[in-house]
Amino acid sequence: MARIRFENVEKKYANGFHAVKDLNLDIQDKEFLVLLGPSGCGKSTTLNMIAGLEEVSDGRLMFDDMLVNYTPPHKRDVAMVFQSYALYPHKTVYDNIAFGLQMRKAPRDEIDRRVRDAAQKLEIAHLLDRRPSQLSGGQRQRVALGRAMVREPSVFLMDEPLSNLDAALRISMRAEIKELHQAMQTTFVYVTHDQAEALTLADRIVVMRDGVVQQVGSPDDIYERPQNTFVASFLGNPPINYIDGTIEVTDSSTARFVRGDLALTLTEATARKLADCNGREVRLGIRAEDVDETAQGGEGSVIRGKVNSVLPVGSDQFLGFDFYGEELFFRVGKDLSHRLGDDVALSVDLNRLHVFDKDSGKTLIW
């Protein structure tokens, strides 16, 4: 049982680096929370603060109703899995997994039962006598998971645990981690820079940048209703396309986005939110997959351009698209073939447009 609360938490290093700024976050008991962001955004620092491996410079960090700012790691009931596995090279797999329980003076038969249980679940029972150096990357990661599992901690922390694995293994381990969360019924905090991991695993995602939380929400929230251009760009493959232009408001329920020849009619709901934005410079976001090449788009929903590049990706293809000197990328089906220089017209899903303030990058519609 653990609910974790950050109240105005700051982390500053001795060299002046401000890693985490005014963090307020309420992690619910048994929640799977993913901290997502580019390297240096403060996500690992945040995780380390939960573990007690980094001191909190300012603010309050609470486990349930207990202040843990000054509680050392070994007195917090947390377990952690590291990107580099961090197995003890001088110990066997068995002793690696058992170490946490031994340190907590668990009875020997209890340790043995739990270690063998975990090894069974992770399918590493036949490796218990080996040393870490005799294991493959995937096996090492399982040992690291086992080491955390047997502790049955109230908080399970993972710092990019899958980054060092190859692509196929990563996907299967992802599924196992999700099962593990369901089986363990405990709070998981997971750090990654991989959007796919975040979207598949999380109950809620926290997107961070330069030590500041950009958005907290369900994977759907984060993907469908990004609060700013950073969040919008960070998720999506290929990344969201931006077109700078102006809003033309006709009346309180009708508005258009205009850039040169392009004029997109906004939905009524969007238009209402932009009612007082007539003439405002905005940045329009269109996700790569929110276009349809085959649909007959009506006037006000079509974007035209010349094909710059064609990148087949198996299931479908990416079209590189020149638009006023900017390269836009869209994901289209494989039914139609394209050659460089072809003129194409794509019908845009107007319900899924994102409108951001051009200067601040903040959303104007969600």
Added chain:
Amino acid sequence: MSDKTLTQPGGIDYRRRQRLARLAQTLVILAGAIVLTIYVLAPVTWLVSSSFQTEAEIVSVPPHWIPDEPTLQNFEAIFSATEEEEITYETRSGQDPASGGFIPSTAKNLLPAMWNSFLVATLVVILNLLVGVPAAYALAKIRFWGRDASVYFILITRVIPDIALVVPFFLVIKNLGMLDTIGSLVLTYLAVTVPFSVFILVQYFEGLPDELDKAARVDGCSRFQALVRVFLPLSLPSLVAVVLFTFLTSWNEFLLALMFTQTEASQTLPIVLAAFTSDFTISFSFINAAGVLAIVPPVIVAVIFERYIVSGLTAGAVKG
């Protein structure tokens, strides 16, 4: 490729020429290695060989690398030199230096000095580990204000030559009333060796992944337990390096021992050995036998610990 392309205009088979060149290279390296080996081993060989020779045989020309008549009387003389056997000018003049029966006036100090040396070296090794290991762990794994400055400061103390420290050391030791005690040597040797030990260990600990430290602490270790249960088992090679370095430094140290010791209560082996050369008459056989005894303990220590200097202890800790 045909043989033609391998044959050079001179008519010599190119491959054979290459083989010859390789052979020549091997021979040059071998010759160099032999010269170097002789250069390094000759003095030690002569020391050991002559310790089993009589005084007459030692001074014979050409020298006998293998004794004609090996004798243990030099060693017997060392072990039978006792306090009761007072050595005066008269008793000494009755001895025959040429036969090796001659014994220096300070001979009885040899075995106590050896014990002193062993005691000092062992204490210095133990204290070095007790002080150096936690210090190095803190410097390598804990980020604190002034950390880098501390490391540099520790390093700088190694730049000062020992001779420059003799006078200040002497004053401190004198004021502490520790002149002519083993404690004075232990104290000053620590000042000389601890910085270097810390330096070796810091280098090694820094090479051990931070994640291991973090993993241990999350697994339930305090800082101290993480050091003892995770870092120490992995640091064996560097610990052995420290043990060897500090033991040998203390065992061989001469200058400070010369300054702070006066009697057999605290004199160490190098001091007593050196005194043999300033006696009325010099007995090479006795000195060489003493020299052999002096190198036995360090050789034993080196042989015991050398096998622990192995690499690859941390293999498999983190993704390489």
